[in-house]
Amino acid sequence: MPTTPHISRRELLRGAALVPVAGALAACATPAARPGASGSAAPVATSAANPFGVDGKKPLEVWIFDGGFGQDYAKNIHEPLFKSKYSGVEIKHNATKEITKVLQPRFAGGNPPEVIDNSGANFMDFGALSQDGQLQDLTPLLDAPSWDDPNVKVRDTIDPSVVEIGTYDGKFSVLGYVNYIHGIWYSQKVFRDNGWQVPKTWDDFLKLCETIKKSGKMAPFTYAGKFPQYLYEPLLTMAAKIGGNEVLVNIDNLEDGAWTAEPVKTAAAAWAEVGAKYLMEGTTGLDHVQTQTAQNKYKVAMLPSGSWLENEQKTTTPPDFAYGMFPIPDVTGSDKLPYGTLHTQPGENFIVSAKSPNPQAGMEYLRAMLSKKAAGEFSQLVRTLTVVKGATEGRDISPGVTSASQAVTAAGANAVYYRWNNWYGPLKDEAIAATGQLMSGNLTADQYLERIQKKADEIKNDSSIKKYKR
Known part of the structure; x- marks a missing residue:
């Protein structure tokens, strides 16, 4: 885990001072800062199969925290599932153990990536990101048809605490994927x-x-x-x-x-x-x-x-x-x-940047992650439970996951979080x-x-x- 300290809200808003320092970090993965970048670009036509209007030709940039769960789940499960529907979308996969150090300058410079697994010992400050308008409102994701069944909304396939804990300033904007x-x-x-x-x-x-x-x-x-x-x-x-x-x-x-x-x-x-x-x-x-x-x-x-x-x-x-x-x-x-x-409580928190070039694809990527197929294969691969209901049904799970799952069942309503x-x-x-x-x-x-x-x-x-x- 990294030991870089959190960047405070004041430092987050002082973006111009951060960009020169971070130039070398961002240069290999991104063009020059785009202060005008915004998620407000008009999407293509929406449908039940494409509820956010994903442009099938625009690239999607994904950053994974390379920690306890590694990055193979993204490369071998989530990204291929997304590509099965949007084969023309180039997914720019990245992973790091230092989320704040690598990505905070991208946000400050106005060119953040679409999907970020904002986890680890030194994740970016969610409160500061929310206050600065950096987090995409994911409420449309909750109300979209689930990947598995168009008659069931995404919100009905996940633990209700996901919405409560992922809400900042009245908007659902942080998706905790792992229980x-x-x-x-x-x-x-x-x-x-x-x-x-x-x-x-x-x-x-x-x-x-x-x-x-x-x-x-x-x-x-x-x-x-x-x-x-x-x-x-x-x-x-x-x-x-x-x-x-x-x-x-x-x-x-x-x-x-x-x-x-x-x-x-x-x-x-x-x-x-x-x-x-x-x-x-x-x-x-x-x-x-x-x-x-x-x-x-x-x-x-x-x-x-x-x-x-x-x-x-x-x-x-x-x-x-x-x-x-x-x-x-x-x-x-x-x-x-x-x-x-x-x-x-839900953890391994994923966000979509509101100021990224393609937030529509970012939300669609999360919708694919919340399918039973993606969540079930994730649980088998990384030996932990997701927030998707019933995703491990019929799958072999390990002793530790079994023990933890039994503890959750025994706890019932006696669960706490902060x-x-x-x-x-x-x-x-x-x-x-x-x-x-x-x-x-x-x-x-x-x-x-x-x-x-x-x-x-x-x-x-x-x-x-x-x-x-x-």
């Missing part, structure tokens, strides 16, 4: 061989960590030390479990004292204890792949991640490793949300840095939360930053 399922991941083989049980209470979790530590076989716990967002995810999920979903709603809404509320303090203190006692040696200097590979080599028992993990580690995972996932255990004995509560990290890039950056300090023992739980609260307050009081509400 991200977060939890604590482990090897079912290791637990079975050692007689270790999945913990259902926090006390049992700490006892398990102690047992593993004393066994000398491996370290109890790790996380992606270089990317501490992997750790603030279970911390916030725990806080919501203790205090209810309103804990996360208040954080999203920049409410006064939301970060320093008691449930968040309890969660921060709990994870700080894990950091002090049970981390694999060297964790803070390792990235996500290094810690995950250490788990595959049986050097550590547990780590927090999402449902992309199994695919990301497919080249280093032993054949009998058998990934499993469990939810955050009960913490206080009087948690407001029950055991099994999960953080799950959006502040997509809405406010500077707050995300501050939380990442502070979480690393918490887990390394350089901040107490109180100091940690006061630091993040201060940044949240700064954003709340900055009139130049667009505010969002849940």
